[in-house]
Amino acid sequence: MEKTVSQIDYLGMSGWGKFCYRARLFFRGLPAAFLSIFTVLIPKLARKVWGAVKGFFLTLYNAMAKGDWKTRMSFAVMGTSQFARKQVMRGIMFLAFEILFILYMVVFGGAQLSLFGTIGRRAVVESETVSDFLTGDDIRFEKIPGDDSRLVLLYGILTMIFIVAFVYAWYANIKSGFAAQQLEEAKQHLPTAKEDFKTLADAQYHKTLLVGPLIGLVIFTIFPIIFMIFLAFTNYDVNHMAPDKLFTWVGWKNFQALFAGGLSGSGGARFGVVFGKLLLWTVIWAIFATFTNYILGMIVAIIINKKGIRFKKLWRTILIMTIAVPQFVSLLLMSKMLADGQLGIINVLLGTNIKWLTDPTLAKFTVILVNIWVGIPFTMLMVTGILMNIPADLYESARIDGAGPVRMYFKITLPYVLHVTAPSLISNFVGNLNNFGVIYLLSGGGPNMSMSGSGGAGETDLLITWLYKLINDKKQYGMASVISILMFLLTAIISLVVYNRSKAVKNEEDFM
Amino acid sequence: MATSAKQKKLRSKKVVERSTNAVIYVILVAISVIWLFPFVFLIMQSLRGELGAATNYFFPKKWTFDNYIHLFTQEGVKMNGTVTKLPDGYNFLTWYWHTLVIAVVVTIVQTLIVLVTSYALSRMRFKMRKPLMNLMLILGMFPGFMSMTAMYFLLQLIGLTQDFSIIGLILVYVGSSCMGYYICKGFFDTIPKSLDEAARIDGASRQTIFFKVIIPLSKPIIIYTVLTSFMGPWGEYMFASLIANGSAKYWNVAVGMRDMLQREMMGTYGDSFQRFCAAGVVVSLPITTLFFILQRYYVEGVTGGAVKG
Numbered sequence: 059m060e061k062t063v064s065q066i067d068y069l070g071m072s073g074w075g076k077f078c079y080r081a082r083l084f085f086r087g088l089p090a091a092f093l094s095i096f097t098v099l100i101p102k103l104a105r106k107v108w109g110a111v112k113g114f115f116l117t118l119y120n121a122m123a124k125g126d127w128k129t130r131m132s133f134a135v136m137g138t139s140q141f142a143r144k145q146v147m148r149g150i151m152f153l154a155f156e157i158l159f160i161l162y163m164v165v166f167g168g169a170q171l172s173l174f175g176t177i178g179r180r181a182v183v184e185s186e187t188v189s190d191f192l193t194g195d196d197i198r199f200e201k202i203p204g205d206d207s208r209l210v211l212l213y214g215i216l217t218m219i220f221i222v223a224f225v226y227a228w229y230a231n232i233k234s235g236f237a238a239q240q241l242e243e244a245k246q247h248l249p250t251a252k253e254d255f256k257t258l259a260d261a262q263y264h265k266t267l268l269v270g271p272l273i274g275l276v277i278f279t280i281f282p283i284i285f286m287i288f289l290a291f292t293n294y295d296v297n298h299m300a301p302d303k304l305f306t307w308v309g310w311k312n313f314q315a316l317f318a319g320g321l322s323g324s325g326g327a328r329f330g331v332v333f334g335k336l337l338l339w340t341v342i343w344a345i346f347a348t349f350t351n352y353i354l355g356m357i358v359a360i361i362i363n364k365k366g367i368r369f370k371k372l373w374r375t376i377l378i379m380t381i382a383v384p385q386f387v388s389l390l391l392m393s394k395m396l397a398d399g400q401l402g403i404i405n406v407l408l409g410t411n412i413k414w415l416t417d418p419t420l421a422k423f424t425v426i427l428v429n430i431w432v433g434i435p436f437t438m439l440m441v442t443g444i445l446m447n448i449p450a451d452l453y454e455s456a457r458i459d460g461a462g463p464v465r466m467y468f469k470i471t472l473p474y475v476l477h478v479t480a481p482s483l484i485s486n487f488v489g490n491l492n493n494f495g496v497i498y499l500l501s502g503g504g505p506n507m508s509m510s511g512s513g514g515a516g517e518t519d520l521l522i523t524w525l526y527k528l529i530n531d532k533k534q535y536g537m538a539s540v541i542s543i544l545m546f547l548l549t550a551i552i553s554l555v556v557y558n559r560s561k562a563v564k565n566e567e568d569f570m
Numbered sequence: 571m572a573t574s575a576k577q578k579k580l581r582s583k584k585v586v587e588r589s590t591n592a593v594i595y596v597i598l599v600a601i602s603v604i605w606l607f608p609f610v611f612l613i614m615q616s617l618r619g620e621l622g623a624a625t626n627y628f629f630p631k632k633w634t635f636d637n638y639i640h641l642f643t644q645e646g647v648k649m650n651g652t653v654t655k656l657p658d659g660y661n662f663l664t665w666y667w668h669t670l671v672i673a674v675v676v677t678i679v680q681t682l683i684v685l686v687t688s689y690a691l692s693r694m695r696f697k698m699r700k701p702l703m704n705l706m707l708i709l710g711m712f713p714g715f716m717s718m719t720a721m722y723f724l725l726q727l728i729g730l731t732q733d734f735s736i737i738g739l740i741l742v743y744v745g746s747s748c749m750g751y752y753i754c755k756g757f758f759d760t761i762p763k764s765l766d767e768a769a770r771i772d773g774a775s776r777q778t779i780f781f782k783v784i785i786p787l788s789k790p791i792i793i794y795t796v797l798t799s800f801m802g803p804w805g806e807y808m809f810a811s812l813i814a815n816g817s818a819k820y821w822n823v824a825v826g827m828r829d830m831l832q833r834e835m836m837g838t839y840g841d842s843f844q845r846f847c848a849a850g851v852v853v854s855l856p857i858t859t860l861f862f863i864l865q866r867y868y869v870e871g872v873t874g875g876a877v878k879g
Contacts (some may be wrong), residue, residue, distance in 0.1 A: 208723050256775075263776035264690040268702075271683050271748035278745025279709050281724070282717030289720075358601065361594050366587065375862075376602045379609055382861035384805035386824045387850040390831055391608055394843065401624045403611060431605070439872050492713055494808060499828070525715055526808070535719065542713045549711040 076473065091555045099554070114229060121236040132235040136228060139235025143242060147251035152231040159224045167217040174214035177292065178205030178304045206301035207294070215284050219276065290539035299533065312540045329537060332507070332515045332524070337548075339422070340520045344490040347429045352483060354430060355437020356475060360467075362438070363445050374442065377435040385432065389499040392428055415501050418517040425518050429496050444478050445471070484556050488549055491520075498523045521545050616847035623843050637841060637848040659819030662849060665826040668736055669853075672822065673803045675740050680747040680799040681792065687748040689780050692758035693766065706749045718742075718809050725813065735813045735820040742813075743803050753871055757791040758784065794871030797864055804857055823853050 121129050131138035137152035173179060182204040187196050241248055249257070258266045291307055298305035316329045362373050380388060395403050396414035405411055414424045448471065456466050497503060503519035514527045521541060528538040611628070618625070619632030641662050691699060721742055725731050730738035761784060769779050785792075807824040814820035818829070830846040861868065 209727065212720075212723055212727060259777040260775035263780070264694040264696050264699075266777075267686045267690040268748075271687050274683070274745045275706075275709075275748055277724075278721060278742060279712075279717065279749070282720035283709070283712050285720035285723075286712075286717060361597065364591075364594065366591055367594055367598075373598050373602065376605055378861075378865065379605060379858075381868075382858040383609065383854045384801070384824075384857060386805045386807055387612070387827070387854055388608055390828060390846070391612055391850060394831060395608065395611065397624070400626055403624065403628065406624075406626045407628065435605075436872070439869050443869055443872065488711065494715065499807065522713055522715060525713065529715075529719055530812075538719075542715070546712050549713075550708065553711060 088555060092551070095551065095554060117229070117233055117236070121232045125236055126239060129232070129235045129239050132232050136231045137235075139238055140231075143238045143248060145238060145248060145251070147254065148234065152227065155224070155227050159220070162220065163217075167213075167220065170210065170213040170217055173205060173210045176304075177214075177306050178207045178210040180204040181304050182302055203301070205304065207292075207298075207305045208300040211285065211288060211292075215281060215288065219281060219284075286539050286542060289535055290543055292536050294535040295537065296533040305536075308536070312536045316537065316540055316544075333521075333541065333544075335507075336515060336519055336521050336524055339518070340491060343422075343426070343493075343520060344487055346426050347433070347490040347493065348483060348487045350426065350430050351433035351437050352479075352486070355434040356441050356479075358434055359438040359441035359445065360471070363442060374438070377438055380432055380435050381439075385495060386499055388432070389428070389496060392431075393500050393502075396424060396428075416505050418505055421501055421505060421518050425497060425501055428500055429493075432496060440479060440482065441475055444475055448474050484553060487556075488553050491549055491552075492522045492545075493520065494522050494526070498526065503527065612847050612850050615844055616851050618844050618847075621841055637844040638852070640841065641845050641848045641852070657818055659817065660826075661819075662823075662826060664819070665821050665823045666852070668820070669804060669822040669824075672736055672739050672743070673800050676743045676803045677796055677800045679740075679744045680750075681795045683744065683747045684751055684754050684795050684799075685785070685788070685792070687751040688754035688758050689784060691751060692755045693779075693784070694776065706751075709746075710749055715808060718812060721745075721809075722812055731813050732815060732817060732820055738813055739803070739810060739822075742809055743806070747799070754791050754795060757788065761787055790867045790870050793864055793867040797861065797868055798871070800860070801857060804853075823849065827853070 122133070125132075125139075128139045128142040132140075135153070136156040137149035140146070140149035140152065180202075183199065183202040187198050189195065190197050238248055290312055291309060292305050293308045293311070294300070294305040297303075316333060318330065358377070361367070362370055393415065394401075397405075398413055398416055399405060399411050402414070404414070413420060415421050452470050452474075453466060456470060461469065497518055497520050501516070501518045503516035503523045505518075506514075506516050514531055515524045519527070522545070525538050525541055525545075528534045528541070614628065614630055616637055617633050617635070618630035619634035619636065620630065644656060644661055644663075691703060722731070725738040725741070730741065765783055765787075766779050769783050774782065803822075805824055806822070807828065810822040811825045811828075814825060818826070821829070827846055827849050830842050830849065833842050
């Protein structure tokens with residue numbers, strides 16, 4: 059059990075004490091928060107899904123049991139109930155969608171789904187010359203293209219999404235038909251097409267607004283994620299390159315290969331070992347990158363903000379240059395400036411030959427250092443804004459009570475800033491776990507690992523940059539998908555735990 | 571006696587104050603030097619007349635604008651007196667144009683999408699609101715790169731790679747932009763609900779409220795959204811390199827400039843690095859200017875986002 063103090067004791071604490079107390083609660087609660095994903099969150103989600111499924115079938119059952127013939131006809135011919143009740147616009151839309159769906163499935167979707175079981179059947183037939191065994195003449199066979207496994211997978215998933223959309227439309231059609239029937243029985247007015255349009259600009263305006271963004275979300279985010287999850291169960295790699303060769307389902311083999319080591323065509327890469335090493339480095343990197351930026355950025359903001367320091371705007375503007383100049387320009391330039399020996403201007407000016415980016419250990423420090431250079435201005439801006447928002451009467455009353463500047467700093471400023479910015483730490487941490495730009499443009503993940511069969515991974519590679527290499531250079535699509543699924547689980551669990559904890563601990567009224 | 575002791579104390583306090591300030595000034599000057607050093611170096615190198623990848627001094631000995639001119643005329647890279655022709659389609663002007671078109675279109679569409687999504691999620695209450703917000707939170711945790719492979723296949727399928735890579739890139743950048751609603755929604759949440767209610771009593775529909783009440787009050791956040799959505803595609807590397815599939819004709823500035831640097835690092839001792847620096851200056855100028863003009867709004871967005879958490 060967490061040891062908690064009473065409300066009165068809590069209110070009696072100083073600002074700093076309150077913060078420490080909350081931080082202690084936060085960390086003590088982490089294991090419990092982790093467990094609560096399984097004991098609270100997942101059951102809650104399951105209950106919600108179960109409720110939705112129950113609602114779905116209940117609506118269908120009600121419409122079937124209590125519906126008149128028009129509503130019941132809607133089960134087969136979408137829009138019947140609406141047509142029969144003079145809601146022509148709605149009827150046309152439902153019917154048109156049904157016809158479109160059936161046409162699609164007959165002409166195209168059905169065939170694609172039948173190929174989905176093996177991800178394509180016909181392999182490419184190479185062109186060859188065979189001599190006819192009767193006449194002895196040469197007969198030439200042209201190259202016949204086979205199924206492209208990538209496309210089969212793609213169309214298969216798109217068809218499934220379409221089917222889900224259709225089921226939803228079918229359900230909506232029955233629901234709306236039944237609702238129309240009930241309105242009719244209650245002798246109430248049925249909305250006409252014109253009124254329907256009007257509510258789309260008013261009570262139902264969110265539908266109008268969100269339809270475009272959500273279509274984009276489905277096509278460009280949800281669909282690719284489903285595709286990726288499916289890929290993890292295939293043997294799509296350098297030996298099975300579509301469109302020339304078919305790839306197929308292999309079940310959990312990729313997952314096993316990651317932990318047991320060894321995968322055909324990977325050149326003996328020990329994925330498990332590399333994965334472990336990179337995972338460790340990714341977490342270390344994310345922790346350091348987040349906290350160094352946070353602490354140093356806060357210090358810089360506070361000293362610039364100190365009373366009596368002049369040219370405040372100038373100092374800030376200089377720092378903001380890193381945000382204003384596109385990051386890829388400064389990072390690429392940095393990678394060049396930190397080059398070895400006479401090639402790198404920093405070594406030249408220091409008169410040294412420090413292997414900033416080519417020494418395995420030093421490179422790790424270098425990327426964190428450069429990340430500080432990139433990140434401090436962001437924290438500085440954020441903290442500056444907050445410092446200006448601290449209510450002046452807090453300081454006023456502290457001064458009346460005889461507090462000095464140091465005391466005021468530790469009792470008011472620091473707790474206030476920490477309190478307000480703590481949530482941004484979480485999103486920064488998650489962002490740093492997947493910080494492609496800084497690592498890839500700066501060190502390119504290098505220097506390469508010295509162990510044999512490292513799968514192209516370098517010492518400063520994060521999991522995300524290693525993924526990029528696995529796909530672009532090594533063409534290990536299946537394995538890359540497995541790794542991204544694991545990365546997702548890692549990020550999701552960390553953020554859910556931390557997010558829930560900070561929400562539980564945060565007390566918003568403290569400073570207001 | 572008592573007064574002089576007090577004065578002494580005051581004076582010593584002043585001395586402490588002054589010396590801390592002096593230390594702070596030293597730190598600030600050091601920081602400024604570190605932070606400005608790369609940018610000064612960039613400008614110096616872009617004006618360097620001597621050939622070669624690196625020099626062992628900071629300020630160029632021969633000043634010239636040739637690097638900028640060569641960047642746009644696409645003159646071949648000079649190497650030990652001979653000129654090596656650049657590969658086909660190696661054209662900075664084209665890359666610049668691509669990037670600009672993409673960034674402008676993405677900015678417009680993305681700003682619209684973000685505003686619209688934020689309004690719906692902030693002002694309207696409907697059954698799917700909470701689930702939708704949770705869904706977007708979870709989707710944001712998938713590593714972006716893997717979905718890019720799938721998107722690449724999808725775009726290839728509808729023929730939007732290579733020759734139509736501009737359209738493809740725009741679609742990809744805009745596609746999931748509704749997930750960036752967070753900061754804008756936070757801003758909308760701070761606009762008092764009583765304004766909506768007053769308008770509704772006057773008979774305004776939700777649509778009217780959005781256009782006539784909310785949008786006119788949202789200037790800071792609109793500018794913030796415009797600025798961040800412009801900066802995104804302006805420096806995007808990952809997907810632009812994937813979709814061009816190695817053919818220089820379809821690159822954007824980020825991909826092209828990384829290649830300039832690789833080319834130079836492979837040991838071609840020419841003026842490739844100087845051109846890279848010139849390109850860096852040309853690429854940074856518009857965005858940096860824009861940023862400094864609109865800085866105030868950017869700061870508001872960053873701070874507001876942090877406070878909303």
